Amino acid sequence: MSWEHFIYFAIAAVLLWAVGAWAAWKDKTGMAYTTTVLGLLVFFSFILSMWISLERPPLRTMGETRLWYSFFLPFAGLIVYSRWKYKWILTFSTVLALVFICVNLFKPEIHNKTLMPALQSPWFAPHVIVYMFAYAVLGAAAVMALFLLFRKKPLTSHLTPLTSEMDITDNLVYVGLAFLTIGMLFGALWAKEAWGHYWSWDPKETWAAITWLAYLVYIHYRQLPRHRNRLALWMLIGSFVLLQMCWWGINYLPSAQGSSVHTYSTSE
Amino acid sequence: MWTKPWNMKEGFLIGGGLIFAGLLLELSVGPVVWEAFAWPANGIVLAGFLAIIAIVFLFRKKVYAFQFIGTYQAAIPAMVYAVVLTIVMGLTRQQVNGTWLNNMLSFWPFVLVYVYIAVILGVVTLKRIISLTSHHSPLTSNIAFLLNHLGLFIALTTATLGNADMQRVKMITTIGEPEWRALTQEGVVKEMPIAIELKRFIMDTYDDGSPKRFASEIQILTKTGKNIETTVDVNKPYEVDGWKIYQYGYDTQMGAQSQISILELVSDPWLPLVYTGIYMMLAGAVCMFVIGGRKRA
Numbered sequence: 001m002s003w004e005h006f007i008y009f010a011i012a013a014v015l016l017w018a019v020g021a022w023a024a025w026k027d028k029t030g031m032a033y034t035t036t037v038l039g040l041l042v043f044f045s046f047i048l049s050m051w052i053s054l055e056r057p058p059l060r061t062m063g064e065t066r067l068w069y070s071f072f073l074p075f076a077g078l079i080v081y082s083r084w085k086y087k088w089i090l091t092f093s094t095v096l097a098l099v100f101i102c103v104n105l106f107k108p109e110i111h112n113k114t115l116m117p118a119l120q121s122p123w124f125a126p127h128v129i130v131y132m133f134a135y136a137v138l139g140a141a142a143v144m145a146l147f148l149l150f151r152k153k154p155l156t157s158h159l160t161p162l163t164s165e166m167d168i169t170d171n172l173v174y175v176g177l178a179f180l181t182i183g184m185l186f187g188a189l190w191a192k193e194a195w196g197h198y199w200s201w202d203p204k205e206t207w208a209a210i211t212w213l214a215y216l217v218y219i220h221y222r223q224l225p226r227h228r229n230r231l232a233l234w235m236l237i238g239s240f241v242l243l244q245m246c247w248w249g250i251n252y253l254p255s256a257q258g259s260s261v262h263t264y265s266t267s268e
Numbered sequence: 269m270w271t272k273p274w275n276m277k278e279g280f281l282i283g284g285g286l287i288f289a290g291l292l293l294e295l296s297v298g299p300v301v302w303e304a305f306a307w308p309a310n311g312i313v314l315a316g317f318l319a320i321i322a323i324v325f326l327f328r329k330k331v332y333a334f335q336f337i338g339t340y341q342a343a344i345p346a347m348v349y350a351v352v353l354t355i356v357m358g359l360t361r362q363q364v365n366g367t368w369l370n371n372m373l374s375f376w377p378f379v380l381v382y383v384y385i386a387v388i389l390g391v392v393t394l395k396r397i398i399s400l401t402s403h404h405s406p407l408t409s410n411i412a413f414l415l416n417h418l419g420l421f422i423a424l425t426t427a428t429l430g431n432a433d434m435q436r437v438k439m440i441t442t443i444g445e446p447e448w449r450a451l452t453q454e455g456v457v458k459e460m461p462i463a464i465e466l467k468r469f470i471m472d473t474y475d476d477g478s479p480k481r482f483a484s485e486i487q488i489l490t491k492t493g494k495n496i497e498t499t500v501d502v503n504k505p506y507e508v509d510g511w512k513i514y515q516y517g518y519d520t521q522m523g524a525q526s527q528i529s530i531l532e533l534v535s536d537p538w539l540p541l542v543y544t545g546i547y548m549m550l551a552g553a554v555c556m557f558v559i560g561g562r563k564r565a
Binding site for chain 2: 083115116117118120121170171174175177178179181182185188189192193194195196197198199201203206207209210213214216217220221223224242245250253254255256
């Protein structure tokens with residue numbers, strides 16, 4: 001199995017997810033679950049066969065992590081849907097997954113088979129997978145924030161978001177932050193085994209700390225008895241920008257060049 | 269301004285004051301000298317720090333500023349300052365011998381803001397523990413709160429104070445020659461309580477020649493009388509007498525024929541405390557996922 005076969009799996013998965021999203025709008029809950037799960041299975045079977053043919057988990061290159069991101073978006077959507085029954089969440093997660101699938105289809109990157117010894121660890125898969133799940137959920141929170149800030153409702157205009165809408169955002173952030181924390185701490189435990197120290201303020205670690213703290217500001221600000229929801233939503237968008245810096249931005253950051261142990265694709 | 273109850277504005281001013289004080293310290297006494305915190309100094313500092321937190325907590329009804337430290341209005345500005353200073357750190361090149369922004373970890377404003385956060389964490393933890401006995405808020409959210417805040421407090425303080433006690437040395441082992449000397453990070457030769465002899469260097473490569481695995485079959489003799497034969501792989505260190513032995517490097521010119529193997533030996537006596545904090549935070553994160561954004565009753 002290789003990237004040439006990706007398009008067939010991607011089309012099948014996206015179609016199944018789209019049917020699931022439509023079923024959620026039509027209150028066909030059972031159908032929404034079934035098709036979304038089927039789509040996830042189709043997509044995961046591609047990841048799994050890549051894993052087997054590469055003889056390593058496909059988690060190293062940006063293209064490979066995008067693969068997981070595309071998988072976890074509908075997965076996170078499904079969990080949120082099963083817990084809080086938001087009709088829109090499956091549509092949203094499908095569209096976002098499609099974006100990342102398209103990036104992988106139209107801007108494929110060189111993928112090679114090798115995996116340097118530092119990455120050969122049982123921590124590798126959980127560390128990256130947990131992070132990708134966190135990014136997916138926090139991405140959902142950021143889009144929710146954009147929606148609440150910029151939607152147009154000229155007639156029944158209520159500029160301030162409703163409590164129920166803010167609660168959705170909070171739920172997404174709590175789930176995302178929980179996974180962000182787990183991903184970061186798994187990284188620390190792994191770093192101790194691989195590099196001799198659990199935290200070295202490597203640029204990736206520094207930006208992970210920034211991202212983590214930024215989301216902490218949001219959840220604490222929301223606990224303030226008197227706070228402005230719109231400011232809180234802007235915080236979420238700002239935090240997600242910082243998250244992008246942590247995820248891929250540091251690859252382009254002059255201050256991080258040559259000093260990060262997290263840039264694997266260029267260091268060989 | 270400064271009319272009670274204090275709000276975010278006062279919180280930002282206090283944080284700003286700390287940064288200003290930090291700048292004055294940086295100008296007058298120079299950067300933070302973390303090496304000075306080696307045992308027993310770090311133990312004494314930790315005891316003093318815990319005492320300060322206890323005093324702030326106990327006198328919170330008498331001194332308004334102490335009461336304020338345990339509020340969101342103090343915590344949020346502190347975190348905002350930490351985010352901003354850490355962003356500056358992320359945007360500037362960090363160097364061991366750097367000054368000011370180029371060596372953020374020794375830059376007083378940065379250190380003071382994080383110390384302030386640790387004080388806040390300590391105080392809110394004590395406040396929550398006390399309220400457990402008087403209030404009847406849901407137990408799960410209290411457990412999550414304590415795991416997250418106390419866990420971060422423990423990890424932050426013990427990792428920072430324990431850093432001076434961490435030893436990291438490189439030992440260049442050669443086939444057939446027991447080695448007991450190692451090089452510290454400053455390049456000083458140090459005699460170790462452990463002697464290591466390289467028995468065999470193992471190297472596998474991929475088809476394109478990039479390394480797939482490198483490892484060392486070694487024999488370890490310790491002053492405590494242990495005689496151990498083991499293999500040290502990347503990602504699979506071996507621990508003996510408080511030292512973790514890591515595969516670090518080899519003679520890259522020779523590749524698979526390398527006759528030497530560079531091992532890193534790390535001792536970190538504070539690690540169990542840091543890990544206690546980390547595991548608490550992991551448990552706290554699981555609680556956070558389970559509870560979600562549910563509002564406190």
